[in-house]
Amino acid sequence: MQEKIALTGNEAMALAMKQINPDVVAAYPITPATEIVQIFSDYVSNGLVKTEFVTVESEHSAMSATLGASASGVRAMTATSSQGLAFMWEVLYIAASYQLPIVMPVVNRALSGPINIHGDHSDTMGARDSGWLQIYSENTQEAYDNLIQAVRIAEHPDVLLPTMVMMDGFIISHAMENLEILSDQDVQKFVGEFKHHRPALLDLDNPITVGPLALYDYYMEFKRQQAEAMRTCKPVILQVAQEYAELTGRKYGLYEGYKLDDADLAIVVLSSTAGTAKVVVDELREQGVKAGLLKLRVFRPFPYEELAQALSGRKAIAVLDRADGFSAFGGALFNEIRSAMYDVKDRPLIVDYIFGLGGRDVNLDHIRKVYADLAEIAKTGQAAQLVSYLGVRE
């Protein structure tokens, strides 16, 4: 039984955390993610969750405490954004290397400088190689659904990797939207009791050494195992999505194709901008233009085979990156999509647009321009520029 309500993205994430009812939450507030832990701390004070809530003095400590809790064999969560995520950096890698199934909402916000509080993906794109799974959400409904699924994915014995679930700062975190929510009982049943798939790393009765020195003798074997967990977790993500669809009727995959199957012109994008782009796709379809969209949901692991299959047969593709890679060759999504398409026969032309930095608005006209550019690229068979910037003063 689901209930239709109106919530902001932060309220939806906090509600999902309440329904997950983790054993430990250690957190430090940061705009625009503050409300998630603020609302959650109300649940704690009001006795609505069993969670031990640890207030810490920084995000570095938040991730360290969450890591410690998780290593002791309980379900542990935190939440953050932007500089907070950056401050967690070194501990993110350690959580992944211990293969701890920590789940963390991240509200995407631009990294300083200049200081900015609005949504872009520079924070989590910076953390893309930290060994965490990354799942991006288009709206409040997806943020809620993804967080609940993330618990099952992260804790699966074939995965055991920390997972971050993203939504765009302010655009989603502070926007009230309609969504359908599950009952507390249904969420509890779906996520299940925290299971010990292996002995806890920190166990007073069976003490072992954790985080030892591993030099060129063993470090590489640790990393190889971590890479293998990331390489093999796609079936688990799909299995959890399948079970979630049976419960809610809402279907998720590694990506969402929107009018993509017969599209000549396709945009690839993450998160809230996908919604805006869908409106333009509908508009262009009415005009007889074969436009389509691929919204990537799971960026880590990167589903390169599935993407190559979904995008082959298109004539021209524009990747929209909400973070610059500062490599002088576009954003991370562009580079990985291009790499995924390398083995495709008759591969389409692929261009990149850096957009929406620091929350810069991307509206219907911006998206229309991208599709118009793609039509020209498809027609002429060449792109004037591989990487360009959308909606910037130059």
Add this chain to the structure above:
Amino acid sequence: MAKLLEIRWHGRGGQGAKTAAQLLAEAASSVGKYIQGFPEYGPERMGAPVLAFTRISDEPIRVHCHVTEPQYVVVLDPSLLLRGDVTAGVPEDGIILINTDRSPTEMRKAMRLTGRKVFTVNASRIAEETIGRPIPNTPLMGALIKVTGLMALGDLLADTEQRLAKKFADRPQIVEGNLNAVRRAYEEVQGE
């Protein structure tokens, strides 16, 4: 109303523009509409100009960009008419609802406005008399649904009561004051 309806709220920090944008969205959601309600976040502080937005539709709302061409504009503080253009992007048949003690005709003249429909209501005075504080946001919701036919007064009152009762559980007189403010502005709003 299959078409997407967009509302822009012009206020000053502390007047409750964001709250009104979201309360109206929640109320519309409670009668089965699809909604978005969000503020524009800048360097907020008490008294600084702020914007908030409401989107309402019969269809799921997918756009996630700013509202630039609102059919309805609500001005919570008439001093905002002196700076910037509250009518920017508003279509010819759009509605401008202003919190002021002056008449719509006077306001149209003062704003040198052509086209659009102007409505006024003294929401600050109504709030002062019903809630005890000149916070004009809830009365303006009442006036707005009257002049736009967005939803029934009863539906707005029912949902607003439920929301405010949660927030002011220990102060029922605030809830009652706000509901009276909505009712009075619904009655007192004037057109041209």
